Amino acid sequence: MAHHTEVFIGIxxxxxxxxxxxxxxxxxxKVRYFGEIDTSEAATKKLIASLASKYRKLTFCYEAGPTGYGLQRLIESLGHSCIVAAPSLIPKKAGDRIKTNRRDAEGLARLLRAGELTAVWVPDARHEAMRELARARDTARQDLTRKRQPVSSLLLRMGLHYPGIKTWGARHRSWLANLKLEHAEQRFVLEELLVAERQAGERVGRIEQAIRDALGDWSLRDIxxxxxxxxGIDMISAVTILAEIGDLTRFANPRQLMAYLGLVPSERSxxxxxxxxxxxxxxxxxxxxxxxxAAWAYRHPARVGFEKQxxxxxxxxxxxxxxxxxxxxxxxRFRALTRNGKKSTVVAIAIARELAAFIWAIAQEVEAAPANTSSL
Structure with missing residues (x-):
């Protein structure tokens, strides 16, 4: 009956x-293919009940991907362990040229049994909702940039150049509104582009306000x-960093956080x-x-500006x-590396790597603060 003790299920x-x-x-x-089931909750519960009647311990796994973490939460709620594997860290055979759903599921089951899978951090449902909100703002901001580019291209084709330095501020918008164009068709196109840009900007504003409103009951609001x-870090960038990384205290040291963010050098030695x-x-x-x-803000001398105070x-x-x-x-360090002839883009990466370490230190202090206060 030993073979009825434990099984590893790859999905x-x-x-x-x-x-x-x-x-x-x-x-x-033995590794065997069970088959395909519907992604519905009822089908998953039926599968787990069937396996639980035959085996004492069930351990599940699947790759992180577009299907999210709902399956993991469902399996965990039923009392079984489930890991969501990092796709980029799944071992793959160099000569394996065949990929099917069956082979992928069997491979996951084998690797799970061998302990070769690296689990990603799974956020709770509330944190995942906050992450979706932060990503929606990022998407809206990119859309706003795309809406502004046709305006600049149109003016360039017409030979019109803004005399100021900073674009899309109040003065720039006033200059755009008072432009005298030769043809009515050009004015129509410009107005349509400006309407699209304004709507995209309003969308960014609404999402940012939603982020502010959601901070009150977020688990990471104190950080x-x-x-x-x-x-170089404002409210939006702070929320983005925390929403994407999650619990910073799960990293034992700053080097782990740097590696997680992909800010460490690659090596082929x-x-x-x-x-x-x-x-x-x-x-x-x-x-x-x-x-x-945020690292680009450190190219200037150290000081606390009026807006940052x-x-x-x-x-x-x-x-x-x-x-x-x-x-x-x-x-x-930014100025020292620049004087040594390093490219500014390379310097910004180096600064970002060290910036991650300071962010980790701040998170550690904030998390430790309630415990320190209660002990006094």
Whole structure:
């Protein structure tokens, strides 16, 4: 009866049907294809009940992907373990040129049994909703940029150049409204493009307001004002970083966070030869982009501007101290690397990597604050 003790179930998920394979425990345990089931909750519960009647312990896994984490939460709610595997870290045979749902499910079951899968962090439903809101704002912002480009292209074709420096401010919009165009058709096109740009901007504003309203009952709300003490990080970027990364305290040290964000150099070394290349770009790209954008603020000398003073004052004292320490170090390092001939883009990546370490330190301080307060 030993073969009825434990099994490992690999699930290859899709939109309508999930392929399921079962690997029995032990080195020589059989791996068999169970078949496909509907993605509905009822079908999944029926599958789990059937397997639970035959085996004492069930362990499930599937790849992280567009189907989300609903299946994992359902399996966990039924009292069984389920990991969501990182697709980029799943071992693959170089000579394997055949890919089917059945083979993928069987491969997942084998790798789960061997302990070769790396699980991703699974957010709760509330955190995932906040992440969707942050991503919606990112999408809306990209759409706003796309809406502005045709306006600039139209003016360039007509030989019209804005005499100011900063575009899309109040002066620039006033200049656009008072333009005298030769043909009515050109004025019509310009007005239509400006209407589309204005609507896209209003959409960004609505989503940002929704993010502010949602902060009140978010589990990571206390870390947001602490991160805003950092130079280059406002409310939106702080929410984006936290929504994408999740619980920062799950990383034992800053190096783990840097590796998770793909900000560490790649390496192909053999023998005595050590070859390091560009950053790995593994992990979450949205959080990495937010950090790189914030890193550009450190190219200027260390100081706290007038607009930043309120955010710094609202942050806890430990966060303010870490933020100022980071600003002094990173501003100095940005200029030093630039003087040494490094490209500004490479320097920004290096600063973003160190910035991640300071963000990790702030999260540690904020999480430890309630415990420290209660012990006094």
């Amino acid at each position: 290859d998920t899709s939109k309508l049907r999930n392929a399921v394979a079962i690997a029995e425990a032990g080195r020589n345990g 947001v004002p602490a991160l805003m003490a950092m130079r 053999t023998g005595d030869a050590v070859r390091r290349g560009p950053i790995t770009k593994a992990g979450n790209g949205r959080a990495r982009r937010a950090l790189v954008e 309120a955010a710094v004052a609202a942050a806890p004292r430990p966060a303010r101290e870490i933020a100022w320490k980071a600003q002094v170090r990173l501003c100095k």
